[in-house]
Amino acid sequence: xxxxLSNWNFARLLRLVLAGAFLGAAVSSGEWVAxxxxxxxxxxxxxxxxxxxxxxxxPPADRKTGNIVQEVDYEELH
Numbered sequence: 001x002x003x004x005l006s007n008w009n010f011a012r013l014l015r016l017v018l019a020g021a022f023l024g025a026a027v028s029s030g031e032w033v034a035x036x037x038x039x040x041x042x043x044x045x046x047x048x049x050x051x052x053x054x055x056x057x058x059p060p061a062d063r064k065t066g067n068i069v070q071e072v073d074y075e076e077l078h
Contacts, residue, residue: 007048015045 019041026034044050 004046011050012045012048015041015050019045 019038022034022038022041025031026038
């Protein structure tokens with residue numbers, strides 16, 4: 001719950017406003033496409049993700065676990 005209420009930057013607020021605008025348009029017009037767009041923007045705002053192309057604005061992963069990637073050995077099967 002703490003993560004949900006923290007880190008509200010401009011992009012996240014803009015997605016929330018866009019979700020509200022599309023939801024209002026969907027309710028007034030009854031278009032299902034507007035409901036879908038409102039849901040996408042709403043989820044992006046709530047979950048704090050917004051991927052555009054190859055650059056994703058997801059929060060950084062927690063690196064405190066200390067997991068070390070081990071080398072993988074491959075065997076050739078005949």
